[in-house]
Amino acid sequence: MSKIEIKTIPFDKTSIDNMNGYYTDYPVVYFLNNDTTVYIGETVAVKNRMRDHLNNGERKALKKMSLIIHEKFNRSATYNIETKLINYFLADERYKLQNKSQTVNSVMHNYYEKKYFNEELFENIWDELLDRDIVENSRNTIENKDIFKLSPFKELSIE
Numbered sequence: 001m002s003k004i005e006i007k008t009i010p011f012d013k014t015s016i017d018n019m020n021g022y023y024t025d026y027p028v029v030y031f032l033n034n035d036t037t038v039y040i041g042e043t044v045a046v047k048n049r050m051r052d053h054l055n056n057g058e059r060k061a062l063k064k065m066s067l068i069i070h071e072k073f074n075r076s077a078t079y080n081i082e083t084k085l086i087n088y089f090l091a092d093e094r095y096k097l098q099n100k101s102q103t104v105n106s107v108m109h110n111y112y113e114k115k116y117f118n119e120e121l122f123e124n125i126w127d128e129l130l131d132r133d134i135v136e137n138s139r140n141t142i143e144n145k146d147i148f149k150l151s152p153f154k155e156l157s158i159e
Helices: 013-017 046-054 075-092 100-105 114-131 139-143
Strands: 005-010 028-033 037-043 064-069
Touching (some): 005 114, 028 046, 028 075, 114 139
Antiparallel strands (some): 005 064, 028 064
């Protein structure tokens, strides 16, 4: 499958107005951040969603937006990746999350190619975030932290 793309631009009206490409009306995962705080989301209408966020007092303080783009994304995949990113960012502990309460009731259903998106693609995303110094800990480090292991947000398997 094709490579993941993470596009980071300033979180302001000009950048939003100048966005173009297939991803502007296609499922994407995104996060908005400054040095201390992050908000993670997913959408199929990124320009409209970003304009909404600019009108939100809490979000307005965030300075960068990073769009996670993949040509095979679908709504189930982006929702799943959004939820995983929230959980991993919580365990990474670099940023204060604005939307962590969203994870409380998150249970991810099965969907086409879930294993690929949930494991392989998510690993690529996290590794890229680590390479860009956006996050501080590897997936392995996070998965071995008590905050992650004991998290009430994790999905139970059949086992």
